[in-house]
Amino acid sequence: AWACGEQHTPPARLGAPTSPRPAWWGGPEAAASWAPAGETGHQAPRARRPRAARRHGVQHASKQIAADKQxxxxxxCIVRIPREQGVLSFWRGNLANVIRYFPTQALxxxxxxxxxxxxxxxxxxxTQFWRxxxxxxxxxxxxxxxxxxxxxxxxxxxxxxxxxxxKSATEREFKGLGDCLVxxxxxxxxxxxxxxxxxxxxGIIIYRAAYFGVYDTAKGMLPDPKNTHIVVSWMIAQTVTAVAGVVSYPFDTVRRRMMMQSGRKGADIMYKGTVDCWRKIFKDEGGKAFFKGAWSNVLRGMGGAFVLVLYDELKKVI
Known part of the structure; x- marks a missing residue:
């Protein structure tokens, strides 16, 4: 959802050349959840990365690409990225993705x-289903x-x-993860x-509430949740992940647009705040703009479904 309808000049580059156990830790039972979560977490991001790159490309096209070339x-997007920026651009930002993915899933x-x-x-x-x-x-x-x-x-x-x-490092704003953060x-x-x-x-509250909440509820209401066939679990997880991704996607669109403003000054600032961003996207581009790139996100969500199922399977043996 980054294909903005406005003409926008690319912004200038940024500056040049052992203690007491915390209460939330929860002891051995909570610790046990970190291991399977981390194991499942590090498997997914590398395989999903090209889809993520395509989604970002569709969402953010207008910020650094002229309107007639969006x-x-x-x-x-799939055809043009390797031709214009090189095949490795599909994995640009993947180091940050891999680094964040393990702690994200574990947490x-x-x-x-x-x-x-x-x-x-x-x-x-x-007896208390709704609760x-x-x-x-x-x-x-x-x-x-x-x-x-x-x-x-x-x-x-x-x-x-x-x-x-x-296409080249000199044409890009950041040299890598560390350079971006600095x-x-x-x-x-x-x-x-x-x-x-x-x-x-x-957005994450809505997404994770559906992602975890609906999945755990659906699994919990099965006759024998702990011995559910993995195919059934995967079908539930895939449905839940797709629905959660679509429902929360407008928040994801606004989130990324706000992210892209950090480091910008003056005329390069398009949105005064979150509410202004929602309003301008809807006014200038219509409601469909909030869902641009959503299909790629659904495909990417297959990894999220895999994580849910694999986590359940690992908990059975750990």
Whole structure:
């Protein structure tokens, strides 16, 4: 959803050349959730990276590409990226993606299990279904929001690097992950690395609430949840991941546009804030603009479904 309808001159580059156990840790039971979460987490990002690059390309086209040269869709993006920027551009920003992915998944699953103890303690899923469902939604949303506080700067850097177009290093704004973090920090301070955080946390609460909450509820209502066939679990996970991704995608669109403004000055600032961003996108580009790149995101979500299923399977043996 980055294909902005306005003409926009590419902005100038940024500056040149052992202690007491914390209460949230939760002891051995919580620790057990970190291992399978980390194992499942590091498997997915490398395989999903080209799809993520295509999604960023479609979303961010207008910021650094003239209006008459913007991507027309996923296929056009797939064809033009290797021709104009080189095949390796599909993996641009992947280091930040891999670095953030392990702690993100580990934190999400660990916090989710901890929050479930808080929200679902003493709840009978058969006699108190709606409370059980609401507790699962709350656990997933709270876990996503808490995790985001820790990993957001890496997610920010991943987005900026993926959208940093140009065939050669001299044509690009950032040289790599470290350069991106340093330049943004010098320009805007640490606050710059959290640009778009407000809308991000709203979107992640919705996404993780559906991603974890609906999946856990659906699995929990099966006759024998612990012995459910892996194919059934995957079908549930895939459906949940696709729906969660589409529902939360408008927030993702706004989040990325706000991220792309960090480090910009004066006329390069298109949006005064999150509300202004929502308003201008809808006014200038229509409601469909919020969902540009959503199909690629659904395909990319297959990795998320795999993580859910693999996590459940690993918990059976750990």
């Amino acid at each position: 991507y027309k869709g996923i296929v056009d 999400n699953f660990a916090f989710k299990d901890k929050y479930k103890q808080i929200f679902l303690g003493g709840v009978d899923k058969h 059980y469902f609401a507790g699962n939604l709350a656990s997933g949303g709270a876990a996503g929001a808490t995790s985001l506080c820790f990993v957001y700067p890496l997610d920010f850097a991943r987005t900026r690097l993926a959208a940093d177009v140009g 330049k943004i920090t010098k320009s805007d301070g640490l606050r710059g690395l959290y640009q778009g955080f407000n809308v991000s946390v709203q």
